[in-house]
Amino acid sequence: MLLKLFILLLLLVQDQVLAGETHSSSSEEDGSSEHDDDEHEKSSSHEHRWGYEDQEAWRSAYHDCNGKSQSPIDIETSKAIYDRSLPAIKLDGYDLTDQPGLKLHNNGHTLQLSLPSSMRILKGFDEIYLAAQLHFHWGTIEVPGSEHTIDNVHFPAEIHVVHYNSKYADLAEAARKKDGLAVLGGFIGIGLHENENYEKILSALTDVSIEESNTMIPGFNIRHLLPNNLEKFYRYNGSLTTPPCFQTVNWTMFNDTITVSRRQLAALEKTLKAGQNQLLSKNFRAPQLLHGRRVLASFSASPSVDSANTNTFTGEKSLPKVKTSGTFDDMSKGDVLAIAFGALFVMTLLGFSAYAYQQRKKYSKIKKDTRQNVIYKPATKEEV
Ligand SMILES: *[C@@H]1O[C@H](CO)[C@@H](O)[C@H](O)[C@H]1NC(C)=O
Numbered sequence: 001m002l003l004k005l006f007i008l009l010l011l012l013v014q015d016q017v018l019a020g021e022t023h024s025s026s027s028e029e030d031g032s033s034e035h036d037d038d039e040h041e042k043s044s045s046h047e048h049r050w051g052y053e054d055q056e057a058w059r060s061a062y063h064d065c066n067g068k069s070q071s072p073i074d075i076e077t078s079k080a081i082y083d084r085s086l087p088a089i090k091l092d093g094y095d096l097t098d099q100p101g102l103k104l105h106n107n108g109h110t111l112q113l114s115l116p117s118s119m120r121i122l123k124g125f126d127e128i129y130l131a132a133q134l135h136f137h138w139g140t141i142e143v144p145g146s147e148h149t150i151d152n153v154h155f156p157a158e159i160h161v162v163h164y165n166s167k168y169a170d171l172a173e174a175a176r177k178k179d180g181l182a183v184l185g186g187f188i189g190i191g192l193h194e195n196e197n198y199e200k201i202l203s204a205l206t207d208v209s210i211e212e213s214n215t216m217i218p219g220f221n222i223r224h225l226l227p228n229n230l231e232k233f234y235r236y237n238g239s240l241t242t243p244p245c246f247q248t249v250n251w252t253m254f255n256d257t258i259t260v261s262r263r264q265l266a267a268l269e270k271t272l273k274a275g276q277n278q279l280l281s282k283n284f285r286a287p288q289l290l291h292g293r294r295v296l297a298s299f300s301a302s303p304s305v306d307s308a309n310t311n312t313f314t315g316e317k318s319l320p321k322v323k324t325s326g327t328f329d330d331m332s333k334g335d336v337l338a339i340a341f342g343a344l345f346v347m348t349l350l351g352f353s354a355y356a357y358q359q360r361k362k363y364s365k366i367k368k369d370t371r372q373n374v375i376y377k378p379a380t381k382e383e384v
């Protein structure tokens with residue numbers, strides 16, 4: 001029994017060390033492989049044609065797509081680490097006037113709206129990030145097409161507003177730098193009402209139905225494409241979700257969702273074409289492995305784990321602790337169960353040892369000189 005406990009502890013420790021290792025080796029990004037900037041502005045220099053049907057092929061054609069900090073990911077809400085020190089996001093210049101207009105483009109992979117660099121994330125990161133473009137990921141009527149998932153569930157669609165670090169010249173340069181990009185992501189669901197702000201883009205869909213077509217739309221308040229509440233978000237280190245998959249994106253996924261009407265979503269799913277009259281849909285990458293990465297949350301859902309409880313051994317995974325002020329509210333049901341079972345186990349062990357000890361004493365008294373009859377055997381040998 002003791003041996004079992006020991007092995008269990010050993011396994012736990014090993015797990016923590018491994019998690020630590022994979023994390024530290026995850027920043028091997030060098031960005032020197034391909035020159036195809038599709039998540040960005042330039043989609044002219046296609047060296048490879050990539051598609052969403054064979055995402056495994058990306059890994060061989062684009063070195064970084066094989067990395068250990070890839071996006072999107074599944075966000076496991078119970079494992080997100082509440083970090084009260086995450087700074088709130090402050091946007092600036094998002095309220096655009098209708099002139100000059102914005103370029104809306106069907107690039108064969110997504111519907112993309114070019115944004116002026118006067119739009120920026122003023123606070124929330126270590127540097128100021130300037131907007132470059134926003135685009136969408138979607139599925140079909142049958143298949144929800146968000147890239148990120150929440151507890152393994154897809155939303156119908158997802159918006160990405162792509163920003164680059166203001167210390168770099170442009171998006172293309174920043175995309176290759178470790179601290180180059182910040183993407184704000186929002187989940188799009190179906191609501192009862194038409195979303196007027198989304199309609200400013202969706203009403204122009206038919207003008208860009210053919211691959212590589214463009215149109216101009218009047219500027220508007222881009223802030224309204226994001227959820228009302230920007231205070232609750234998840235944060236993690238990831239990548240572009242399209243080739244060349246550079247691992248240079250500081251991701252923010254908002255907890256609050258955006259809704260559009262069923263009709264609006266259907267328009268997005270059914271209007272755009274790619275290549276020779278194929279429907280442009282299901283343009284989402286499958287969730288990628290975390291490889292030890294942490295997902296932070298700016299907010300604490302009732303069952304949460306606090307980032308203050310970071311394990312000192314690896315500095316990576318957090319173990320729940322009972323806080324002096326707090327109650328079991330601060331821990332998830334799983335944590336409480338684990339502790340309860342742990343306590344039960346220790347008590348059983350103690351009880352058994354005490355019982356065994358008494359038995360041995362009793363027997364050694366009664367049969368002092370017939371030691372071969374002792375019924376007590378060390379626990380460790382019985383269960384191996
Ligand atoms: C992402 O931004 C946070 C600040 O909000 C910063 O602490 C973190 O280092 C950034 N990640 C990367 C990879 O630059």
Ligand SMILES: *[C@@H]1O[C@H](CO)[C@@H](O)[C@H](O)[C@H]1NC(C)=O
Nearest residue numbers: 027235236237293294295296
């Ligand atoms: C992201 O990477 C940066 C720089 O390597 C690091 O400081 C930060 O803690 C990471 N963020 C998370 C959420 O792990």
Ligand SMILES: *[C@@H]1O[C@H](CO)[C@@H](O)[C@H](O)[C@H]1NC(C)=O
Nearest residue numbers: 077150187254255256257301
């Ligand atoms: C928002 O957070 C709550 C609490 O953690 C969670 O249950 C819900 O699934 C989250 N939704 C999204 C879209 O992140």
Ligand SMILES: [Zn+2]
Nearest residue numbers: 135137160241
């Ligand atoms: Zn995207």
